[in-house]
Amino acid sequence: MDRRSIFRASLAALAVAPLFGRKAGAATEKKQHKLAIHVDQNDPAVMRLALGNTRNAYELYASMGEDIAIEIVCYSQGLHMLRDDTSPVKEEIRTTRAKVPQLAFGACNNTKRAMERTEGKTIPIIPEAVVVPAGVVRLVELQEQGFKYLKP
Numbered sequence: 001m002d003r004r005s006i007f008r009a010s011l012a013a014l015a016v017a018p019l020f021g022r023k024a025g026a027a028t029e030k031k032q033h034k035l036a037i038h039v040d041q042n043d044p045a046v047m048r049l050a051l052g053n054t055r056n057a058y059e060l061y062a063s064m065g066e067d068i069a070i071e072i073v074c075y076s077q078g079l080h081m082l083r084d085d086t087s088p089v090k091e092e093i094r095t096t097r098a099k100v101p102q103l104a105f106g107a108c109n110n111t112k113r114a115m116e117r118t119e120g121k122t123i124p125i126i127p128e129a130v131v132v133p134a135g136v137v138r139l140v141e142l143q144e145q146g147f148k149y150l151k152p
Helices: 003-028 043-064 074-081 090-099 109-119 135-144
Strands: 032-039 067-074 101-107 129-132 148-152
Touching: 003 101, 032 043, 032 135, 043 067, 043 074, 043 090, 067 074, 067 135, 074 101, 074 109, 090 101, 101 109, 101 135, 129 135, 135 148
Parallel strands: 032 067, 032 148, 067 101, 101 129
Antiparallel strands: none
């Protein structure tokens, strides 16, 4: 090979080297999926479906070596699912949360305050949930962060 050929081959190798580095790095990184689930009904069957979707997605991605972060956001009548005093699915929530560590629950504070005014008492929320300012806004924020939206 003459000097020109060596020079061209070296330039070509330098040009494609970053591409190989990116592919190798990408192959070793775990893919991160994100799912926001919307529950606005006082219906245990709807919440059980949301919890089942959560477990199924988690198990499938785990079997592929991938992660998924899930947040179930409850507002309107769906807040009953996260109320410590009225939730018919508290045990299923605890069980699912223990199995799916990346699962979060958002309880709408607007709905909570409205229920407190109507019922004249403080509304207790289950320990697994975090009170968010507004359920609708939380769903928007999650989607802006790349979460995919699901309404069971």
